[in-house]
Amino acid sequence: MLQTYFDTDLLNRPGSRLEIATPALVLDLDALEANIAAMAAWAKRAGIALRPHAKTHKCAAIGHLQMQAGALGLCCAKLEEAEVLAVAGFRFLLTAPVVGARRIDRLMALTERCVEIMVAVDDAANVEALATATEAAGCDLGVLIDVDVGQRRTGVTSVEAALALAKRIARAPRLTLRGVQGYAGHVQHIAGYDDRRRASHESLATLAAVRDRLEAAGHPCPIVTGGGTGSHALDPAAGVLTELQVGSYIVSDVEYDAVDLTGDGSRRFHNALFVQATVVSAQHPGFATIDAGSKSLAMDGPAPVVAYGAPQGTAYECSGDEFGRLTLPKGSKPLPPGSVVGLVVPHCDPTINCFDWYHCVRGDALVDFWPVDARGCSA
């Protein structure tokens, strides 16, 4: 199968980008590299570290580019992502609690394969289980107390709960409190820059209050982690976070294109990710059916936007699991079967998770295939 899908004879041939078997996830390496460099440069200016989220790209090759640009390590949302990416030698922070005996067994096994692995905790029974498991396995584990800063997803909801966890962690010979985490997921897509700043700083004040009480009680918190692409330019000024868990900035998407990330309307990050598709039927005037539907484009966000191959103003509409309808602006030339179009992905993370491979391009040439190593690895 792979022989037919991966037309390796296309590699490095001018124009070969348009001959890729579709639907395909196309990664523009120039834009990707520019985005990684722009975030690294910005973080340096702002005096904050980066621990980018691998849940977005699930790809060792991209993780290495982030590390080369100075990242401290990578975040993972799920244990299985770290299990897969561990072979690449990264330091990991698992940003959600690892719950249950079988998962904790896997975490213990993973600690031996990683330079560093830290995990977020928010529950007393879970900390108890980690204390017992690390002692039994003879493994050291760094933990961060996860604080709910308003997203209402994970994290302790009171200073008292955080203090109780810190005390138990301090008594566990194999656990070390490394700091606190507060991810303001609810803030990232607030469209207005000032509204987003207000919401971000409110969340960070909650996090700072927990950190201060922990430190006052003798539990140092060298790491204060959180933030995301949406709030990356606003968070550092609050002086709370030591590092940012940015994810989507590497490729951007239609959702983030609608968010003013810099406060002056300028773009720091470019669209580096496209779903490339082909017209398979064009029997009606004014529209064409392409070979990308809900199995190739996550449909939880806005509609994808045409980036190339069709006139500006062309509208995409899902037409089933395998197909989409492109409605052309009035007066456009028809798009005959075989026409190739590129769509900016609506929401990068779950769209990437539809595909096993990135088709890497520079300009109009296909130059490489990168695996989405941890695709589907959500357990």
Added chain:
Amino acid sequence: MLQTYFDTDLLNRPGSRLEIATPALVLDLDALEANIAAMAAWAKRAGIALRPHAKTHKCAAIGHLQMQAGALGLCCAKLEEAEVLAVAGFRFLLTAPVVGARRIDRLMALTERCVEIMVAVDDAANVEALATATEAAGCDLGVLIDVDVGQRRTGVTSVEAALALAKRIARAPRLTLRGVQGYAGHVQHIAGYDDRRRASHESLATLAAVRDRLEAAGHPCPIVTGGGTGSHALDPAAGVLTELQVGSYIVSDVEYDAVDLTGDGSRRFHNALFVQATVVSAQHPGFATIDAGSKSLAMDGPAPVVAYGAPQGTAYECSGDEFGRLTLPKGSKPLPPGSVVGLVVPHCDPTINCFDWYHCVRGDALVDFWPVDARGCSA
């Protein structure tokens, strides 16, 4: 990696179903087999053949069960699905046009690996390309003229266009017209049984008119294919289709649970497919965060419905790419971290496409792992 994810020591142990690493795609084999048997029995009574759609399950093991129950062959929406499933020895109908020189080359290669492969066509240039390619390759290929019966996705929109294609096919030494296809995708989820019947029979009248004109012009159409799970009970009475392209009936989903498929409110097909998830955080009264979000549940349909592990009336809401929020009915006992829940999938096809494996259960035991062989194979 696979060692940790696939806890093979769980196999065939009573109660082991609840120990599966989550999020997992859980397939209830008793319900699956009952659904396959029910559709086969119904088709036999109705005097119509079945050519089930493999785009739903993408799984050779399920395809074999459908063939054993009397199916003529399998439909695929995409060439790549057939490329992957060809090793299992099925007969295939590709229900959408195969467009472009590189894809047609792949189709030619595939004809040599298949007992039978037929393809839908709707475009003169595409038929011309198939005529040339089959002659050059020395391959015989059966084609069906795809007719737009109201979905406006693929298919010719006039009798004249169909006749022109049939004439060209008749002149191509290696192409054989096998019949016509008219898939009424727009009809399948119409909630009212009588409304659905009216829409289905209207679509089928369009298809019959094309078939009649083709046959009158000397182009026999032994195959008249279309229909789906939503219209399966209504289509045969129109006397047009020779076979049904049913897909979702094998497992059902929340979308189809809302459709009266039998006209008397009784259920012919049972929920055989669940996403099993685990509570990872429960810091707020009244709700719990589980480890299944938009990377494990296609979000293009209604919300998933809790099937087990949480009280009736529990509501699911997506809480990011990796997480979901379960809001419990008032007065419910809390769901502590580690609690296991099962969700009926909102829309089966794209949800299955999120996973690499089915976790097969009978009762409360995990009994097998089946690969989603053609997962992600949309090219």
